[in-house]
Amino acid sequence: MMITWGIYIALYLFLGGVAAGCFASAALLDLYGGEKYREPIKWGAYWSWVLMVIGIALLVVDLGRPERASNPILHPNLLSPMGGGTLIINIFMILALIYWLIYTRIPRIILRRDLIVLRLPVIYLGCIFAFMTGAYTGILLSYGSPPLWATSSLGILFLASALATGYAFFILVWAIVDKKTFEELHPSLGKIEAVLGVLELIALLQYTSVIPMKYKVALLGMSNLYSAVFMSVFVLLGILIGEIGLPLFMAKPRKGLLALLCLSAALVLIGGFVLRYVVIYLGQITA
């Protein structure tokens, strides 16, 4: 079968997932720690809407008729994952933008008041829509005919990957914008990353248990380039080393922590992209 959906869709699903996970991480840190972590929260919110905007822009560019990109909103089919998903990601993007604005001076300059009153509703609603966005990126594919896609378990795997990659991205941003608070908390942060890695591994096992044997072999059997990249980059480097091994190694104070953290986050992010890329391409090739 021809490749109908390519790199733009893979990037869109990846960035959507990172944005969702980054928002959820920032929002949960906000609920857990509040004002003390203002800087990482603000930048986490900023990147979640920026990444969402980039993802949606890639999706629009990929459309055959980009000038009709508003049709799913003007003539919606809410039974369609893409139709319902368009609403979800747009609402999520707006919530992420508001969340960022809450922590900036912009509302005070423009509206002459701050938006702090919206903080809790935006956090709660934003978490709902962030999780829905993460799951939607997988559910979108699960309605496709390729047997590698045709299971709702892909939604769970993509959600788990969204949380892990978004979290990795967020702690990377955190380490850059506020090293002091980051260093105070980094052992716990590493443990959370490892827990997310274990959850992703469970979601991967669950997903691979429901796909037909022929496709399981194509994905995991190392018999083609896609499978080799999937197993070595996503499973080994991304989950086992980047998400579980390195964060646990970093749980004790060591030298070169920031470099290790960058390496861990980079591995998780590359692995997350490889997951989307391989599932999209191999799914179509083996259909």
Next chain:
Amino acid sequence: MTKLTRRDFLKTIAASGLAAAVGAIGSGVSEAEAQEERYSFLYNSEACIGCNACTVACKTRRGFPISGQMPDKLSGTTWLYVTRAEEGKGPYIRHSCMHCGDPMCMTVCPAGAIKKWNGLVYIDPSLCIGCRYCVEACLFHIPHFNAEWGIGEWAPPNVSRKCDGCYAFVQKGKLPACVEVCPTHAIRFGKRREIVALAKKIVAQNPNLWIYGLEELGGLGVLYIFRKEFDPVRDGVFPKIPEAYPQKVITGPLAIFLAGFGGLLTAGYFDLKYRAEEEEAESQKKEGAEGG
């Protein structure tokens, strides 16, 4: 007895509930009756001689280019072709839209560009956004993205296209082009009850034949008559329809909803934990102040 799928059951319940809500019971046509009345095709593989007159008629009616060689795959401007099941042998197979009773392409289209008219599933090119979701969702790989130069009103560029059952021509009292020109009446067209009755009559007259398409995906809008020794699913011509295929319509949104619920619970957990810790810190502060 017709097997009732879970989706049919849920649809029946939803339809009954809606009908009761608007007080429309008894005033409209039931879904079963609508199914009987929808238009369908019958393709008799035994009667087909593989002349591809249907392919040429289809292209001619739409003004699509015809090359010397007959097509062997569908595209934005090839909506139908006939070929043998295997290279040079096996029964003839008509490859075109199945006009499914439950068309997945229509379910997934985000812009509502795929519609049905009396059972004929068609794409409205003026609404199509070119996302190619229908191309990915169709088990039979029927819709194709027309990335070619636009060819008239029927194949504008950068939208998905497929056989529309000539619905615009049927509305004007004409037959679909493929049916009109078939020299052996291998392709028939009519109301589903008539088509099903005709297919059963042909099969009753020749016990070596059987019908494909009566139950698949809500009943295909194209019924096939094959010899019993040929099974298009077993022989890899048509896909095996996964048992869970229609159920995804329910489980997909449910999974998204549950994910959102998970987000709410996670946020709630962190919120409560933080508040409890804050209260504890405050009470410790108070105790400390009182003690001091």
